[in-house]
Amino acid sequence: MPNRYFAARHSNALPVGAAVKAAAFDYLAPRTLDQALTALSAHGDDAKLLAGGQSLAPVLALRLANPAVLIDLNRVAGLDRLQTDGAGDMHVGAMVRSRTLELSPEIARAQPLIHAAMPWVAHVQIRNRGTLGGSLSHADPSAELPAVAIACDAVLTLRSLRGEREVAAESFFKGLFTTALAQDEILTSVRFPGWPATRRCGFIELARRHGDYAIVGVALTVDIDDSAKVTAARLVLFGASDMPMRARAVESALIGEPADAALAARAASAAAAGLDLRSDHQASAEYRRELAQVLTRRALVQAFSAPAATVAGAPPGIAGGQQ
Amino acid sequence: MTHQIRLTVNGEAVAREVEPRLTLADFLRETLDLTGTHLGCEHGVCGACTVVVDGRSVRGCLMFAVQADETSVVTVEGLAALCPQRGDAVRRGEQQLSVLQDAFRQHHALQCGFCTSGLLTTAHALLAETPDPTPDQVRLAISGNLCRCTGYIPIVEAILDAARRLRE
Numbered sequence: 001m002p003n004r005y006f007a008a009r010h011s012n013a014l015p016v017g018a019a020v021k022a023a024a025f026d027y028l029a030p031r032t033l034d035q036a037l038t039a040l041s042a043h044g045d046d047a048k049l050l051a052g053g054q055s056l057a058p059v060l061a062l063r064l065a066n067p068a069v070l071i072d073l074n075r076v077a078g079l080d081r082l083q084t085d086g087a088g089d090m091h092v093g094a095m096v097r098s099r100t101l102e103l104s105p106e107i108a109r110a111q112p113l114i115h116a117a118m119p120w121v122a123h124v125q126i127r128n129r130g131t132l133g134g135s136l137s138h139a140d141p142s143a144e145l146p147a148v149a150i151a152c153d154a155v156l157t158l159r160s161l162r163g164e165r166e167v168a169a170e171s172f173f174k175g176l177f178t179t180a181l182a183q184d185e186i187l188t189s190v191r192f193p194g195w196p197a198t199r200r201c202g203f204i205e206l207a208r209r210h211g212d213y214a215i216v217g218v219a220l221t222v223d224i225d226d227s228a229k230v231t232a233a234r235l236v237l238f239g240a241s242d243m244p245m246r247a248r249a250v251e252s253a254l255i256g257e258p259a260d261a262a263l264a265a266r267a268a269s270a271a272a273a274g275l276d277l278r279s280d281h282q283a284s285a286e287y288r289r290e291l292a293q294v295l296t297r298r299a300l301v302q303a304f305s306a307p308a309a310t311v312a313g314a315p316p317g318i319a320g321g322q323q
Numbered sequence: 324m325t326h327q328i329r330l331t332v333n334g335e336a337v338a339r340e341v342e343p344r345l346t347l348a349d350f351l352r353e354t355l356d357l358t359g360t361h362l363g364c365e366h367g368v369c370g371a372c373t374v375v376v377d378g379r380s381v382r383g384c385l386m387f388a389v390q391a392d393e394t395s396v397v398t399v400e401g402l403a404a405l406c407p408q409r410g411d412a413v414r415r416g417e418q419q420l421s422v423l424q425d426a427f428r429q430h431h432a433l434q435c436g437f438c439t440s441g442l443l444t445t446a447h448a449l450l451a452e453t454p455d456p457t458p459d460q461v462r463l464a465i466s467g468n469l470c471r472c473t474g475y476i477p478i479v480e481a482i483l484d485a486a487r488r489l490r491e
Binding site for chain 2: 020021022023024025026027029053054057058060061062070072074099119122123124125126128129209210211
């Protein structure tokens with residue numbers, strides 16, 4: 001089922017014989033998290049959680065999933081908060097919409113990588129409905145926010161009637177549309193660690209048209225000390241394989257080296273090392289390998305040349321364009 | 324099982340029983356007979372079904388009508404009444420286009436008209452948020468709306484012209 005959905009979503013074409021109206025389902029609109037968890041626990045595999053609906057609604061329209069019950073999280077109190085704690089970490093509720101992330105001055109100041117990535121996330125109408133929690137839980141391998149969460153070393157809070165647990169973003173994604181979420185769990189919030197003054201970021205992707213899912217994209221953070229040397233790096237490739245993956249060979253090639261264009265070129269050559277690269281109608285694995293290297297180099301140059309704690313990157317072909 | 328929803332559509336209070344799987348776009352077209360909202364792909368790609376919900380442009384095919392309970396929805400049929408320069412005349416019963424619609428007509432920003440209502444609602448939400456957009460901001464704002472006739476250039480010109488006229 002996921003593979004068929006994957007093909008449909010990424011080709012923008014209807015599978016042969018596809019419906020465009022959802023099959024009938026029951027609809028629950030809980031007002032509290034406890035009500036939502038109770039409903040999810042009661043309905044088991046028959047239920048689907050509805051967040052922004054920007055991926056689930058097409059899945060239902062194409063009848064690639066036919067849940068008996070939709071549990072709508074849009075009216076659950078307390079899931080749409082965005083706040084910074086005493087330690088400087090930012091807590092983003094799972095139902096915070098992409099558009100809110102895009103326009104938030106607090107995000108722009110405190111979490112530059114999220115701010116840099118948002119203009120690349122689909123189109124304004126999608127960002128007006130789509131949510132952080134929905135994107136992470138859906139785990140599309142070509143989506144921006146999962147890669148950003150890993151690059152930021154974000155920690156996800158998962159709740160069920162059994163209790164609460166925290167999972168690092170890097171361990172949350174298990175494969176194509178597959179996550180660490182148990183059947184009775186809801187992703188409730190995401191903690192983005194505070195942003196050190198020495199940290200820079202880069203974000204870039206290539207898609208056939210701006211707003212489409214990326215063929216390959218790169219999200220990265222690098223810490224650069226007073227002597228302009230890289231002290232830490234987290235570089236995530238998305239769209240390249242079945243899930244967003246850290247390019248550890250690139251990361252280790254960066255550590256301790258002077259942050260310049262020569263280093264970017266040298267380190268980027270290892271970008272696709274160890275990755276099981278995808279091949280599909282959009283691009284061959286070979287093309288993705290080349291793209292991974294080129295985009296990694298460009299994203300590193302962005303990060304190296306950006307002043308600390310500011311944002312690099314604008315959507316392709318539209319100079320300086322952010323909405 | 325159906326659900327009772329109460330919402331505002333183009334300024335009028337509406338209450339209906341809806342089946343959960345009914346999309347907002349189908350509700351507007353089939354239940355309320357507001358057929359100005361068009362349906363192209365019905366899975367979130369083309370933008371033809373764009374309507375404004377609580378001030379923000381959304382894909383009408385990717386939201387269920389039951390989710391629009393307690394919201395305020397604006398469709399292409401409601402744009403003229405909301406126009407700061409033409410709204411009064413529309414409310415007096417005169418047939419008027421909004422300044423934005425008028426600019427589309429003057430700049431030949433439509434040909435077959437299929438995408439037009441989605442582009443108008445998208446541009447309406449843009450101008451409410453950003454009264455003086457740059458050409459790049461306009462291009463990004465309409466990047467989720469497919470048009471097969473115009474090549475987009477007249478659409479961008481129309482939206483920029485409407486913004487100018489609305490600022491005067």
